[in-house]
Amino acid sequence: MLLLHRAIPNSPGRLGSLLETFLPWLGAVAAVLFALALLRRSVAALLASLAPMAAWTYLFGGLLLPGAEAGGHGLLVVQHNVSDENPDPAGTARALARARPDLIALEELVPPASAVYERTLAADYPFHAVRGTVGLWSRYPLRDVRTLDIRPRQITEPWSRGLRAVVRTPRGELAAYVAHLPSVRVGAGGLASAARDESARLLGAAVAAEELSTVILLGDLNGTVEDRGLAPLTARLAEPRRGFALSYPAAFPLVRIDHVMARSASVGRIRTLPATGSDHRPVAVRVKPLGT
Numbered sequence: 001m002l003l004l005h006r007a008i009p010n011s012p013g014r015l016g017s018l019l020e021t022f023l024p025w026l027g028a029v030a031a032v033l034f035a036l037a038l039l040r041r042s043v044a045a046l047l048a049s050l051a052p053m054a055a056w057t058y059l060f061g062g063l064l065l066p067g068a069e070a071g072g073h074g075l076l077v078v079q080h081n082v083s084d085e086n087p088d089p090a091g092t093a094r095a096l097a098r099a100r101p102d103l104i105a106l107e108e109l110v111p112p113a114s115a116v117y118e119r120t121l122a123a124d125y126p127f128h129a130v131r132g133t134v135g136l137w138s139r140y141p142l143r144d145v146r147t148l149d150i151r152p153r154q155i156t157e158p159w160s161r162g163l164r165a166v167v168r169t170p171r172g173e174l175a176a177y178v179a180h181l182p183s184v185r186v187g188a189g190g191l192a193s194a195a196r197d198e199s200a201r202l203l204g205a206a207v208a209a210e211e212l213s214t215v216i217l218l219g220d221l222n223g224t225v226e227d228r229g230l231a232p233l234t235a236r237l238a239e240p241r242r243g244f245a246l247s248y249p250a251a252f253p254l255v256r257i258d259h260v261m262a263r264s265a266s267v268g269r270i271r272t273l274p275a276t277g278s279d280h281r282p283v284a285v286r287v288k289p290l291g292t
Contacts, residue, residue, distance in 0.1 A: 001019060001023075001026060002023070002026055002052060002055040002056055002059060003055050003058075003059075005019055005020055005023060005226070006228065010228065012189070012190060013189050013190015013191060014190050014191040014192075014193050014194075014229075015190055015191070016228060017191050017193055017223070017227050017228055017229050018186065018190060018191040020224065020226040020227045020228060021191070021223065021224050021226070021227050021255060022254070022255065023059075023224070023226045024056075024059075024060050024226075024244070025254070026052070026056065027053075027056040027060065029052070030049065030052035030053045030055075030056055031053070033045075033048075033049040033052065034046070034049040034050070034053060036049075037049045062241055062242070063241070063242060063243060063244050064244075065242060066242075066269075073171070073288060073292060074265075074266070074268065074286040074287050074288030074289070074292075075101075075102040075103060075169065075216075075286065075287050075288070075289075076099070076100065076101040076102050076103075076284065076285075076286050077101055077102060077103040077104075077105070077216065077218060077260055077284070077285060077286075077287055078096050078099055078101040078103070078104045078105070078273065078282055078283070078284045079105045079218040079219065079220075079258050079259065079260055079282065079283050079284075080092075080096060080104070080105070080106055080107075080258065080273075080276070080278065080280065080281075080282035080283070081106075081107040081108055081180070081220040081258060081278060081279075081280040082106050082107065082108055082109065082113070082117070082276070082277075082278050082280075083108050083277070083278035083279050083280065084108040084109075084110045084113070084133075085279075086108075086113060086276070086277040086278050087277050088276070088277040089113040089116040089117055089120075089277070090116050090120050091276065091277065092117075092276040092277055092278065093116065093117050093120035093121050094120060095273070095274060095276050095282075096121075096273070096276075096282060097120075097121060097124050097125075099273055099282075099284055101284060102138065102139050102140070102169075103136065103137070103138050103139075103167065103176060103216070103218070104121070104125065104136070104137040104138075105134070105135070105136055105137075105176075105178040105218035105219065106134065106135045106136075106137070106178075107133060107134050107161070107178070107180040107219065107220045108133055108180070108220075108278075109130060109133050109134065109135050110133060114130060114135070117135070117137075118130075121137050124139070125137035125138060125139060126139075127139070127140065127141050127142045128142070129142055129145040129163060129165050130163075131145070131146075131147045131148075131160055131162070131163035132147065132159070132160025132161055132162075132163075133160065133161055133180065134160075134161055134162060134163055134178045134179065134180055134219075135163075135178065136163060136165055136176055136178050136218075138165075138167055138176075140167050140168055140169050140170070141167075141168045142165045142166065142167060142168070143165070143166045143168065144164075144165065144166045145163060145164070145165040145166075146163065146164055146165075147160055147162065147163055148162030148163055148164050148177065148179065148202075148203065148206055149162070149202065150162040150179060150181070150199045150202040150203045150206070151199070151202075152182060152194075152195040152198040152199050152202075153198065154194070154195055154198075155182070155195065161179060161180040161181070161199075162177070162178065162179045162180070162203065162206075163177070163178050163179075164176070164177050164178075164206070164210075165178075166212065171289065171292040172214070172289065172292070173212060173214075174212060174214035174215065174216060174265075174289060175210050175212040175214065175215045175216070176215075176216050176218070177203070177206070177207065177215065177216070177217045177218070177219070178218050178219055179199075179203050179217065179218075179219035179220075179221070180219055180220045180222075181196045181199045181200055181203070181219070181220070181221045181222045181223070182195040182196045182199050182222065183196070183222050184196050184222050184223065193222075193223070193229050196221075196222050196223060196229060197229040200221070200223075200229060200230050200231075200232050200233055201232045203217075203232070203233060204232025204233050204235075204236060205232070207233070207236055207237065207263070208236060210263075213263070213264045214262070214263065214264045214265055214289045214290070215237070215262060215263040215264070215265075216260065216261075216262045216265065216287055217233065217237055217259070217260070217261045217262070218259070218260050219258070219259060220257060220258050220259075220280065221233070221257060221258075221259050222257050223257060224255050224256060224257065225239050225256075225259070233261060234261070236263060237261035237262060237263050238261060238262055238263070238265070238266070238267050239259065239260075239261045239267060240260065240267045240268065240269060240270035240285055241267075242268070242269035242270070243269045243270040243271055243285075244256065245270040245271055245272045245283045246272070246281075247272060247280050247281045247282075247283055248279070248280050248281070249279050249280075250275045250276075250278060250279050250280055250281045251279075253272070253281060256270075256283070257280075258280055258281075258282070258283050259283075260283065260285045260287065262287050264289060264290050265287050265288060265289045265290055266287070266288045266290065267285060267287055268285055268286040268287070268288070269285065270283055270284070270285040271283065271284055271285070272284075
Protein backbone atom coordinates (compact mmCIF):
# COMPACT_ATOMS: atom_id res chain seq x y z
CA MET A 1 0.00 0.00 0.00
CA LEU A 2 2.89 2.37 0.65
CA LEU A 3 4.72 1.89 -2.61
CA LEU A 4 1.78 1.00 -4.85
CA HIS A 5 -0.90 3.31 -3.46
CA ARG A 6 -1.51 4.77 -6.94
CA ALA A 7 -2.54 1.30 -8.11
CA ILE A 8 -5.41 1.17 -5.61
CA PRO A 9 -8.60 2.05 -7.53
CA ASN A 10 -10.49 5.17 -6.58
CA SER A 11 -13.88 3.59 -6.99
CA PRO A 12 -16.03 2.79 -5.29
CA GLY A 13 -15.90 5.46 -2.59
CA ARG A 14 -12.60 7.03 -3.69
CA LEU A 15 -10.76 4.50 -1.57
CA GLY A 16 -7.43 5.38 -3.17
CA SER A 17 -7.71 9.02 -2.14
CA LEU A 18 -8.86 8.00 1.33
CA LEU A 19 -5.77 5.82 1.81
CA GLU A 20 -3.48 8.52 0.43
CA THR A 21 -4.90 11.09 2.84
CA PHE A 22 -3.52 9.11 5.76
CA LEU A 23 -0.64 7.41 3.95
CA PRO A 24 2.14 8.64 6.31
CA TRP A 25 0.32 7.02 9.23
CA LEU A 26 1.00 3.59 7.76
CA GLY A 27 4.43 4.13 9.31
CA ALA A 28 2.79 3.56 12.71
CA VAL A 29 1.55 0.18 11.51
CA ALA A 30 5.05 -0.70 10.33
CA ALA A 31 6.47 0.29 13.72
CA VAL A 32 3.95 -1.93 15.53
CA LEU A 33 4.86 -4.87 13.28
CA PHE A 34 8.54 -4.29 14.03
CA ALA A 35 7.87 -4.17 17.80
CA LEU A 36 5.88 -7.40 17.66
CA ALA A 37 8.72 -9.07 15.75
CA LEU A 38 11.14 -7.98 18.47
CA LEU A 39 8.89 -9.38 21.18
CA ARG A 40 8.67 -12.72 19.38
CA ARG A 41 12.43 -12.69 18.74
CA SER A 42 11.79 -13.93 15.24
CA VAL A 43 14.52 -13.19 12.72
CA ALA A 44 12.17 -13.87 9.80
CA ALA A 45 9.52 -11.51 11.21
CA LEU A 46 12.13 -8.82 11.84
CA LEU A 47 13.40 -9.01 8.28
CA ALA A 48 9.84 -8.95 6.93
CA SER A 49 8.89 -5.94 9.05
CA LEU A 50 11.90 -4.03 7.75
CA ALA A 51 10.34 -3.93 4.27
CA PRO A 52 7.40 -1.59 5.13
CA MET A 53 9.71 0.49 7.34
CA ALA A 54 12.13 0.91 4.43
CA ALA A 55 9.24 1.85 2.13
CA TRP A 56 8.00 4.47 4.58
CA THR A 57 11.51 5.89 4.97
CA TYR A 58 11.86 6.12 1.20
CA LEU A 59 8.60 8.04 0.87
CA PHE A 60 8.59 10.22 3.97
CA GLY A 61 11.95 10.02 5.70
CA GLY A 62 13.20 13.13 3.93
CA LEU A 63 10.51 15.21 5.62
CA LEU A 64 12.15 14.48 8.98
CA LEU A 65 15.60 15.69 7.92
CA PRO A 66 16.74 19.12 9.04
CA GLY A 67 16.51 21.63 6.26
CA ALA A 68 17.25 25.29 5.92
CA GLU A 69 14.70 27.74 4.66
CA ALA A 70 14.80 28.57 0.99
CA GLY A 71 17.11 31.50 1.47
CA GLY A 72 17.26 34.73 3.41
CA HIS A 73 16.22 36.71 0.36
CA GLY A 74 13.05 34.70 -0.18
CA LEU A 75 9.54 35.58 0.90
CA LEU A 76 8.26 34.29 4.20
CA VAL A 77 4.63 33.35 3.65
CA VAL A 78 1.94 32.20 6.07
CA GLN A 79 -1.19 30.23 5.23
CA HIS A 80 -4.09 29.91 7.67
CA ASN A 81 -7.73 28.87 7.61
CA VAL A 82 -8.88 31.15 10.42
CA SER A 83 -12.30 29.42 10.84
CA ASP A 84 -15.59 31.23 10.50
CA GLU A 85 -16.23 30.40 14.18
CA ASN A 86 -12.96 31.86 15.50
CA PRO A 87 -13.74 33.58 18.82
CA ASP A 88 -10.64 35.81 18.71
CA PRO A 89 -9.91 37.16 15.21
CA ALA A 90 -7.83 40.05 16.55
CA GLY A 91 -5.64 37.67 18.58
CA THR A 92 -5.28 35.40 15.57
CA ALA A 93 -4.19 38.31 13.37
CA ARG A 94 -1.61 39.44 15.93
CA ALA A 95 -0.26 35.89 16.28
CA LEU A 96 0.26 35.61 12.52
CA ALA A 97 1.92 39.03 12.32
CA ARG A 98 4.40 38.04 15.04
CA ALA A 99 5.99 35.61 12.58
CA ARG A 100 6.80 38.70 10.42
CA PRO A 101 5.79 37.12 7.10
CA ASP A 102 5.78 39.00 3.82
CA LEU A 103 2.49 37.46 2.69
CA ILE A 104 -0.46 36.17 4.72
CA ALA A 105 -3.24 34.15 3.11
CA LEU A 106 -6.48 33.63 5.05
CA GLU A 107 -9.58 31.54 4.42
CA GLU A 108 -13.07 31.47 5.97
CA LEU A 109 -13.22 35.24 6.23
CA VAL A 110 -16.74 36.26 7.20
CA PRO A 111 -18.18 39.51 8.53
CA PRO A 112 -17.75 41.02 11.02
CA ALA A 113 -14.46 39.13 11.66
CA SER A 114 -13.03 40.07 8.25
CA ALA A 115 -13.08 43.74 9.24
CA VAL A 116 -11.17 42.85 12.41
CA TYR A 117 -8.42 41.19 10.38
CA GLU A 118 -8.20 44.19 8.07
CA ARG A 119 -7.96 46.61 10.98
CA THR A 120 -5.47 44.56 13.02
CA LEU A 121 -3.11 43.82 10.12
CA ALA A 122 -3.30 47.27 8.50
CA ALA A 123 -0.19 48.76 10.11
CA ASP A 124 2.22 46.04 8.99
CA TYR A 125 0.39 44.95 5.83
CA PRO A 126 -0.86 48.05 4.01
CA PHE A 127 -1.79 46.09 0.89
CA HIS A 128 -4.56 43.53 0.97
CA ALA A 129 -7.33 42.03 -1.14
CA VAL A 130 -10.40 40.01 -0.17
CA ARG A 131 -12.60 38.11 -2.58
CA GLY A 132 -15.48 36.20 -1.06
CA THR A 133 -14.15 34.31 1.94
CA VAL A 134 -10.43 34.36 1.05
CA GLY A 135 -7.91 37.15 1.44
CA LEU A 136 -4.28 38.10 0.93
CA TRP A 137 -2.27 40.55 3.03
CA SER A 138 1.07 41.81 1.73
CA ARG A 139 3.98 44.07 2.64
CA TYR A 140 4.31 44.82 -1.06
CA PRO A 141 1.91 46.42 -3.53
CA LEU A 142 -0.74 44.31 -5.21
CA ARG A 143 -2.19 44.78 -8.65
CA ASP A 144 -4.49 43.01 -11.07
CA VAL A 145 -6.49 41.38 -8.28
CA ARG A 146 -9.27 39.18 -9.54
CA THR A 147 -11.62 36.46 -8.41
CA LEU A 148 -10.81 32.89 -9.40
CA ASP A 149 -13.79 30.88 -10.56
CA ILE A 150 -13.13 27.49 -8.96
CA ARG A 151 -16.73 26.70 -8.01
CA PRO A 152 -17.70 23.11 -8.89
CA ARG A 153 -20.88 22.59 -10.88
CA GLN A 154 -22.83 20.91 -8.07
CA ILE A 155 -22.56 24.02 -5.87
CA THR A 156 -25.33 26.36 -7.02
CA GLU A 157 -25.43 28.90 -4.19
CA PRO A 158 -23.15 31.97 -4.07
CA TRP A 159 -19.62 30.66 -3.52
CA SER A 160 -16.34 32.55 -3.91
CA ARG A 161 -13.20 30.92 -2.56
CA GLY A 162 -10.37 31.94 -4.83
CA LEU A 163 -8.36 34.99 -5.77
CA ARG A 164 -5.33 35.83 -7.86
CA ALA A 165 -3.13 38.89 -7.43
CA VAL A 166 0.19 40.13 -8.74
CA VAL A 167 2.64 40.98 -5.95
CA ARG A 168 5.25 43.61 -6.81
CA THR A 169 8.21 42.49 -4.68
CA PRO A 170 11.61 44.25 -4.65
CA ARG A 171 12.96 41.39 -6.80
CA GLY A 172 10.22 41.26 -9.37
CA GLU A 173 6.58 40.39 -9.79
CA LEU A 174 4.94 37.10 -8.97
CA ALA A 175 1.40 35.75 -9.11
CA ALA A 176 -0.11 34.82 -5.75
CA TYR A 177 -3.10 32.49 -5.68
CA VAL A 178 -5.25 31.99 -2.58
CA ALA A 179 -7.79 29.18 -2.61
CA HIS A 180 -10.08 27.22 -0.34
CA LEU A 181 -11.22 24.02 -2.01
CA PRO A 182 -14.50 22.32 -1.01
CA SER A 183 -14.54 20.16 2.08
CA VAL A 184 -14.45 16.38 1.92
CA ARG A 185 -16.36 13.99 4.13
CA VAL A 186 -15.71 10.39 5.15
CA GLY A 187 -18.82 8.25 5.44
CA ALA A 188 -20.16 4.78 4.89
CA GLY A 189 -19.74 5.25 1.14
CA GLY A 190 -16.09 6.24 1.45
CA LEU A 191 -14.54 9.63 0.75
CA ALA A 192 -16.87 12.26 -0.71
CA SER A 193 -14.39 14.38 -2.65
CA ALA A 194 -15.93 14.92 -6.09
CA ALA A 195 -16.49 18.65 -5.54
CA ARG A 196 -12.97 19.10 -4.15
CA ASP A 197 -11.47 17.24 -7.10
CA GLU A 198 -13.35 19.33 -9.66
CA SER A 199 -12.33 22.54 -7.92
CA ALA A 200 -8.70 21.35 -7.94
CA ARG A 201 -8.91 20.79 -11.70
CA LEU A 202 -10.24 24.32 -12.23
CA LEU A 203 -7.50 25.76 -10.04
CA GLY A 204 -4.86 23.71 -11.82
CA ALA A 205 -6.07 25.01 -15.18
CA ALA A 206 -5.84 28.59 -13.91
CA VAL A 207 -2.28 28.04 -12.73
CA ALA A 208 -1.35 26.43 -16.05
CA ALA A 209 -2.68 29.49 -17.90
CA GLU A 210 -0.82 31.98 -15.68
CA GLU A 211 1.49 34.14 -17.78
CA LEU A 212 3.86 35.17 -14.99
CA SER A 213 6.59 32.59 -14.51
CA THR A 214 6.65 32.66 -10.69
CA VAL A 215 3.50 31.47 -8.94
CA ILE A 216 2.82 30.93 -5.24
CA LEU A 217 -0.30 29.03 -4.24
CA LEU A 218 -1.50 29.33 -0.65
CA GLY A 219 -4.63 27.67 0.58
CA ASP A 220 -6.68 25.15 2.45
CA LEU A 221 -6.88 22.49 -0.24
CA ASN A 222 -8.75 19.94 1.90
CA GLY A 223 -6.35 17.20 0.92
CA THR A 224 -2.77 16.07 1.39
CA VAL A 225 -0.11 16.21 -1.32
CA GLU A 226 -0.26 12.40 -1.59
CA ASP A 227 -3.99 12.51 -2.45
CA ARG A 228 -4.40 11.95 -6.19
CA GLY A 229 -7.33 14.38 -6.16
CA LEU A 230 -4.80 17.22 -5.91
CA ALA A 231 -2.73 15.94 -8.84
CA PRO A 232 -3.77 18.90 -11.07
CA LEU A 233 -1.85 21.07 -8.59
CA THR A 234 0.98 18.84 -7.40
CA ALA A 235 1.88 18.00 -11.01
CA ARG A 236 2.44 21.70 -11.75
CA LEU A 237 3.74 23.10 -8.48
CA ALA A 238 6.55 22.24 -6.08
CA GLU A 239 5.69 21.54 -2.47
CA PRO A 240 7.97 21.56 0.60
CA ARG A 241 10.34 18.60 0.84
CA ARG A 242 11.18 19.19 4.51
CA GLY A 243 8.77 19.24 7.43
CA PHE A 244 5.48 17.50 8.11
CA ALA A 245 3.65 20.56 9.53
CA LEU A 246 0.42 18.71 10.27
CA SER A 247 -2.25 21.40 10.41
CA TYR A 248 -5.64 19.79 11.02
CA PRO A 249 -7.40 19.38 13.36
CA ALA A 250 -5.66 21.93 15.57
CA ALA A 251 -6.28 20.03 18.80
CA PHE A 252 -4.58 16.87 17.51
CA PRO A 253 -3.19 17.40 13.99
CA LEU A 254 -3.40 14.32 11.79
CA VAL A 255 -2.95 15.70 8.28
CA ARG A 256 -1.61 18.78 6.48
CA ILE A 257 -4.37 20.16 4.32
CA ASP A 258 -3.03 23.74 4.46
CA HIS A 259 -0.45 24.19 1.74
CA VAL A 260 2.13 26.46 0.16
CA MET A 261 3.21 25.43 -3.33
CA ALA A 262 5.16 27.28 -5.98
CA ARG A 263 6.25 27.36 -9.60
CA SER A 264 9.67 28.68 -10.68
CA ALA A 265 10.63 29.00 -7.02
CA SER A 266 12.29 26.94 -4.31
CA VAL A 267 10.16 26.08 -1.29
CA GLY A 268 11.90 25.79 2.07
CA ARG A 269 11.06 23.79 5.18
CA ILE A 270 7.43 24.11 6.20
CA ARG A 271 6.51 24.51 9.86
CA THR A 272 3.43 25.11 11.95
CA LEU A 273 2.94 28.23 13.99
CA PRO A 274 1.31 28.25 17.45
CA ALA A 275 -2.37 27.39 17.53
CA THR A 276 -4.91 30.20 17.29
CA GLY A 277 -8.66 30.27 17.83
CA SER A 278 -9.12 28.25 14.63
CA ASP A 279 -9.62 24.53 14.14
CA HIS A 280 -6.60 24.67 11.80
CA ARG A 281 -3.01 25.51 12.66
CA PRO A 282 -1.18 28.11 10.59
CA VAL A 283 1.78 27.03 8.46
CA ALA A 284 4.78 29.08 7.42
CA VAL A 285 7.45 28.57 4.77
CA ARG A 286 10.02 30.65 2.93
CA VAL A 287 9.74 30.74 -0.85
CA LYS A 288 12.56 31.98 -3.05
CA PRO A 289 11.84 32.75 -6.71
CA LEU A 290 14.41 31.18 -8.98
CA GLY A 291 17.07 33.57 -10.23
CA THR A 292 16.90 35.86 -7.20
